[in-house]
Amino acid sequence: xxxxxxxxxxxxxxxxxxxxxxxxxxxxxxxxxxxxxxxxxxxxxxxxxxxxxxxxxxxxxxxxxxxxxxxxxxxxxxxxxxxxxxxxxxxxxxxxxxxxxxxxxxxxxxxxxxxxxxxxxxxxxxxxxxxxxxxxxxxxxxxxxxxxxxxxxxxxxxxxxxxxxxxxxxxxxxxxxxxxxxxxxxxxxxxxxxxxxxxxxxxxxxxxxxxxxxxxxxxxxxxxxxxxxxxxxxxxxxxxxxxxxxxxxxxxxxxxxxxxxxxxxxxxxxx
Amino acid sequence: xxxxxxxxxxxxxxxxxxxxxxxxxxxxxxxxxxxxxxxxxxxxxxxxxxxxxxxxxxxxxxxxxxxxxxxxxxxxxxxxxxxxxxxxxxxxxxxxxxxxxxxxxxxxxxxxxxxxxxxxxxxxxxxxxxxxxxxxxxxxxxxxxxxxxxxxxxxxxxxxxxxxxxxxxxxxxxxxxxxxxxxxxxxxxxxxxxxxxxxxxxxxxxxxxxxxxxxxxxxxxxxxxxxxxxxxxxxxxxxxxxxxxxxxxxxxxxxxxxxxxxxxxxxxxxxxxxxxxxxxxxxxxxxxxxxxxxxxxxxxxxxxxxxxxxxxxxxxxxxxxxxxxxxxxxxxxxxxxxxxxxxxxxxxxxx
Numbered sequence: 232x233x234x235x236x237x238x239x240x241x242x243x244x245x246x247x248x249x250x251x252x253x254x255x256x257x258x259x260x261x262x263x264x265x266x267x268x269x270x271x272x273x274x275x276x277x278x279x280x281x282x283x284x285x286x287x288x289x290x291x292x293x294x295x296x297x298x299x300x301x302x303x304x305x306x307x308x309x310x311x312x313x314x315x316x317x318x319x320x321x322x323x324x325x326x327x328x329x330x331x332x333x334x335x336x337x338x339x340x341x342x343x344x345x346x347x348x349x350x351x352x353x354x355x356x357x358x359x360x361x362x363x364x365x366x367x368x369x370x371x372x373x374x375x376x377x378x379x380x381x382x383x384x385x386x387x388x389x390x391x392x393x394x395x396x397x398x399x400x401x402x403x404x405x406x407x408x409x410x411x412x413x414x415x416x417x418x419x420x421x422x423x424x425x426x427x428x429x430x431x432x433x434x435x436x437x438x439x440x441x442x443x444x445x446x447x448x449x450x451x452x453x454x455x456x457x458x459x460x461x462x463x464x465x466x467x468x469x470x471x472x473x474x475x476x477x478x479x480x481x482x483x484x485x486x487x488x489x490x491x492x493x494x495x496x497x498x499x500x501x502x
Numbered sequence: 503x504x505x506x507x508x509x510x511x512x513x514x515x516x517x518x519x520x521x522x523x524x525x526x527x528x529x530x531x532x533x534x535x536x537x538x539x540x541x542x543x544x545x546x547x548x549x550x551x552x553x554x555x556x557x558x559x560x561x562x563x564x565x566x567x568x569x570x571x572x573x574x575x576x577x578x579x580x581x582x583x584x585x586x587x588x589x590x591x592x593x594x595x596x597x598x599x600x601x602x603x604x605x606x607x608x609x610x611x612x613x614x615x616x617x618x619x620x621x622x623x624x625x626x627x628x629x630x631x632x633x634x635x636x637x638x639x640x641x642x643x644x645x646x647x648x649x650x651x652x653x654x655x656x657x658x659x660x661x662x663x664x665x666x667x668x669x670x671x672x673x674x675x676x677x678x679x680x681x682x683x684x685x686x687x688x689x690x691x692x693x694x695x696x697x698x699x700x701x702x703x704x705x706x707x708x709x710x711x712x713x714x715x716x717x718x719x720x721x722x723x724x725x726x727x728x729x730x731x732x733x734x735x736x737x738x739x740x741x742x743x744x745x746x747x748x749x750x751x752x753x754x755x756x757x758x759x760x761x762x763x764x765x766x767x768x769x770x771x772x773x774x775x776x777x778x779x780x781x782x783x784x785x786x787x788x789x790x791x792x793x794x795x796x797x798x799x800x801x802x803x804x805x806x807x808x809x810x811x812x813x814x815x816x817x818x819x820x821x822x823x824x825x826x827x828x829x830x831x832x833x834x835x836x837x838x839x840x841x842x843x844x845x846x847x848x849x850x851x852x853x
Contacts, residue, residue: 406551407584409571411598411641421597425588 269483276476284477293462293478300377300458301385301442307378308386308438313431316390317423320397331394338387345383346451353379353452376453381442389438396430397423433493440489444482503528503562505645505677510547510557519543519701520557526645526677532692532709533681536724540701541681542581545647548679549578561644577643581650583634585622591633592618599640608636611670628659635670646678652687664690685725689713697721714769715847722767722849728818729768732851735759742843748812753787754846763851770805772845773819777829778836788841792817794833797826806831808839 446460511520716722792808
């Protein structure tokens with residue numbers, strides 16, 4: 232019967248409610264899995280105690296090292312990554328696919344393996360590492376080592392995110408600018424980059440957040456000077472879980488700021 | 503100014519453009535063709551967005567091939583306008599103009615003074631294309647290329663802007679290539695029309711010549727002429743050639759046709775219709791009887807299909823609404839059809 236094949240309004244409502252219930256139930260479980268541990272971390276230690284421990288010279292040094300190294304590695308990733316991201320956005324064919332594959336390699340490699348890979352090139356027994364030590368600029372167990380590790384692991388975030396940002400700038404706009412007598416550089420400065428800025432900011436923010444949280448490759452390449460993630464590990468191993476909380480809370484705070492930047496500053500006003 | 507394209511060719515995968523030869527003098531050349539025929543490729547090659555595989559593009563004797571977009575002095579209005587969304591309308595025009603006075607002058611010409619402080623996303627389709635045109639004209643280009651700038655506009659706005667463009671183009675003494683797939687726009691704006699098909703130039707000439715004397719059946723059909731009939735030459739005389747279509751003999755004003763098997767082409771607008779049994783009909787040559795099989799109201803005119811004594815296909819006449827209403831035309835109406843000899847165009851039979 233025709234009437235049997237159609238849903239009545241009440242059936243539709245029930246079906247709609249049922250569908251929403253399923254999504255809420257399954258999604259809610261996952262959301263809780265994200266939120267509960269983070270909330271638990273903040274509730275584990277009184278805020279006054281956290282603030283008190285943050286004055287510890289060890290933690291302050293770790294924070295300084297992390298912020299400095301992450302800033303430098305983000306800068307390096309931006310300077311070298313933006314041109315590559317632009318090329319990837321405008322090129323196509325097998326070469327583009329191959330280059331993109333190379334760019335995302337550090338993303339899919341376990342960070343510890345990334346550290347081993349880097350040690351084969353920059354380690355103290357490698358030709359480059361030996362030459363750097365001879366020149367008084369060691370590439371392991373140094374700030375340079377931290378930066379190398381962070382750049383390797385975090386820079387793909389910049390390239391991939393900026394690539395998407397450049398792709399969203401219609402190439403016709405660049406042709407229009409150049410047909411108006413403007414050079415490629417002028418076009419990049421006045422048209423392409425301003426329109427891609429929100430995406431680039433998102434990429435820079437993600438890169439900084441990934442760099443400041445980098446642990447695996449950094450452990451392999453530069454245990455000293457200690458970054459915040461390394462300090463968390465050391466505090467956990469040597470002094471127990473509670474001593475790892477303050478730095479962990481600091482890193483969660485940085486992650487929160489990252490989310491804020493991506494959602495507010497990096498939103499595209501022209502879309 | 504003269505733009506000269508010689509032996510221009512470009513291959514994209516399976517699509518081959520050219521070899522293409524075209525000379526464009528000052529005035530509007532409407533480039534007409536179906537989607538995928540190579541119209542936009544032609545503009546891209548001239549603008550420098552794409553480099554040709556071979557051939558030459560000369561602007562007043564200066565070779566453009568090998569020069570980047572920014573050094574070609576070729577202005578282009580893109581199909582989607584391509585205004586910079588992060589700049590206001592004024593900033594878009596000022597991006598190309600050398601002085602603020604130039605911006606104001608163009609804004610006055612294109613009647614966009616009131617919208618100069620608006621952002622492109624809030625402009626209407628017509629306003630958007632006016633700003634895009636003003637921005638392109640701000641550089642005083644030596645050649646102007648327009649890639650279907652009206653195609654996305656609603657009909658009333660498109661008509662109005664088309665009229666305004668016609669006036670504007672008359673004031674510009676530069677070669678203008680206006681790409682469109684719309685025959686009405688091409689004939690309204692183009693001093694000349696170039697028909698492009700499968701990357702090749704099918705015909706180029708004055709608008710009326712291309713429309714009324716198409717070189718090929720493709721040109722005829724693409725310019726809205728469905729009146730194509732197989733025929734044969736039966737007599738040459740001082741007045742012109744007499745041809746036979748079915749059982750009907752038609753006197754033409756054409757004298758230079760060498761073949762006997764020909765295609766007879768009659769533009770619908772040149773077909774005259776009258777009520778049947780008019781007293782002096784027999785005195786008029788090329789008068790036949792037709793019965794209306796179908797009619798279509800296309801707004802500004804009616805298309806009337808009539809079965810004639812020469813069999814299929816039907817003959818189409820286009821008439822203005824007053825004529826249609828005066829003749830009280832409907833399916834089955836019998837009419838007298840008169841085809842002036844000068845309105846009959848003969849093409850060599852493709853067979």
